[in-house]
Amino acid sequence: MLHMGSLNLDSSEKYPAGPDLLTLPFQGRSDLNSYAFQFIERLKPKALYLHHFDDAFPPVSSAVYTASFIEKVTREYPELPVIVPAFKEAVTV
Numbered sequence: 001m002l003h004m005g006s007l008n009l010d011s012s013e014k015y016p017a018g019p020d021l022l023t024l025p026f027q028g029r030s031d032l033n034s035y036a037f038q039f040i041e042r043l044k045p046k047a048l049y050l051h052h053f054d055d056a057f058p059p060v061s062s063a064v065y066t067a068s069f070i071e072k073v074t075r076e077y078p079e080l081p082v083i084v085p086a087f088k089e090a091v092t093v
Contacts, residue, residue, distance in 0.1 A: 002043065007036065018044050021093055025052040026064055033069045040077065047093065048073065049083040 002019035007028060009015065022045035029035050040048065053064040070082050085091045 002045070004039070007032075007039075009039065009042065015043060018046065021045065021047045021049055023049045023051055026050045026066060026069065027052040032064065033072060036069060037072065037076075040073065040080070045080070047081045047083065049085070049091075049093070051085070053084070054087070 001021045001023065002016060003023045004025055007025050022039065022043055024036060024039060026032060026036060050066055050069075053066050066084055070084065073080060073082050083091055083093065
């Protein structure tokens with residue numbers, strides 16, 4: 001599992017490719033759909049888990065619509081499962 005605590009990569013860092021699960025914080029940018037996609041392309045995860053897409057810390061955060069990003073991922077990487085947890089529901093990975 002590769003857990004991303006923030007949505008950025010250090011260009012000088014070597015990250016492991018092909019993690020079984022990539023946790024991706026989906027928050028904090030107006031261009032999330034295109035910006036977040038580069039992490040999938042670079043890291044090539046086997047599954048993707050979105051987090052921080054909710055509005056847990058208003059007014060600093062806001063709810064982020066994930067459907068269009070998931071549609072893009074599904075279209076480009078149909079074999080890549082995208083997990084979007086629901087509040088108070090357990091997720092088995």
